[in-house]
Amino acid sequence: MPYSQKMDTESRGSSFFKGFAAIAGTVVASVALRGELLLIVAHILKLLGHVPKVNDENLPIQSKDVANASILNNQSSEIEQKGMFNNFGYYWMISVGISLVSYFTMSGYYQWAYYIRQKDCPEKWKCQPDRWLSAYNEKHAVVMGTINMFIGGTQSSILVCYIMNGRETALYYTLGQHGWLWEIVSVPLLFLTMDMFLFYSHKTLHHPLPYKYIHKWHHRYHSPTAFSALAMHPIEMIMHSTALESPAFLIPTHAGTFIFCLLYVYYYGIISHSGIMIESIWPWQPHSIFHDDHHKYFHCNFGFNTKLFDWLHGTIRRTDRLYTEDTFGGQGKIPVENSKEDKKSE
Numbered sequence: 001m002p003y004s005q006k007m008d009t010e011s012r013g014s015s016f017f018k019g020f021a022a023i024a025g026t027v028v029a030s031v032a033l034r035g036e037l038l039l040i041v042a043h044i045l046k047l048l049g050h051v052p053k054v055n056d057e058n059l060p061i062q063s064k065d066v067a068n069a070s071i072l073n074n075q076s077s078e079i080e081q082k083g084m085f086n087n088f089g090y091y092w093m094i095s096v097g098i099s100l101v102s103y104f105t106m107s108g109y110y111q112w113a114y115y116i117r118q119k120d121c122p123e124k125w126k127c128q129p130d131r132w133l134s135a136y137n138e139k140h141a142v143v144m145g146t147i148n149m150f151i152g153g154t155q156s157s158i159l160v161c162y163i164m165n166g167r168e169t170a171l172y173y174t175l176g177q178h179g180w181l182w183e184i185v186s187v188p189l190l191f192l193t194m195d196m197f198l199f200y201s202h203k204t205l206h207h208p209l210p211y212k213y214i215h216k217w218h219h220r221y222h223s224p225t226a227f228s229a230l231a232m233h234p235i236e237m238i239m240h241s242t243a244l245e246s247p248a249f250l251i252p253t254h255a256g257t258f259i260f261c262l263l264y265v266y267y268y269g270i271i272s273h274s275g276i277m278i279e280s281i282w283p284w285q286p287h288s289i290f291h292d293d294h295h296k297y298f299h300c301n302f303g304f305n306t307k308l309f310d311w312l313h314g315t316i317r318r319t320d321r322l323y324t325e326d327t328f329g330g331q332g333k334i335p336v337e338n339s340k341e342d343k344k345s346e
Helices: 003-033 036-047 061-082 088-116 135-164 180-204 208-219 234-245 255-273 288-297 308-313 336-345
Strands: none
Touching: 088 135, 135 234, 180 234, 180 255, 180 308, 208 234, 255 288
């Protein structure tokens, strides 16, 4: 193989592994940001059989039943003694600690790789190359993001305690428990349910009153960065986390499916707020510019992982409409020139 061709092959291989490492790092960090990494670990422990079972094949069937019943009774007794918040402080420290380290590591990387190293050529990578956050808003984003790490870590720790102390959710841990057809159907069902919950909770915050007192905190970052992804009002942080965690109590789904959907949603949540032009490889997932336009034009493009609900409500941004921070409803308004021309044609 010629030397130049060999070098080209090695360069492509190196780029692939760097890209893969960046994606993997972003996935892990984005989940850790809200304190959900510990929650995922809790589900993995249950998937791996953290709860003891009787599997001795030498025992007669009746003996197995008696042994299993005995174990279940003992476990029920242990659960009652433990209480739902047993070891909460331990889980809380781990969850918040992981969240803070991940937040500053991942957001700091994007800040350094793009906003510092490539600041002189924003037209090559930035969604809004002519707009930058002020120094004050950059600091504000870091402060609010840090506060929300504690809030997200606390909320996640409560759910981890609930699971690790034996409480049940709608999730199950044996593949095919509800039939293989359901295993296939439940993936898009859970995904769309999460997207629907996020869409309507987000759209609700764009009504005048909640926008003024809650969501406007997040929209001060008109040109978002990775640091501003979780810089929002604490009430909004709780709303978004609840929207993503509540399906675990509502839809019978395999824990692996739930973990996969969480990873997906959190990964694209960071990408959408990065301010960097990144095209999605999936046909249903909007490119990063879709949510960046939401910050630029305020009341449109409310969806995160599909355009489905924006399409149903007519809230996808239109180039023939005007959007301002005071134009609520998600459909913009017709420019004065256009409305006059329409009247003339009539």
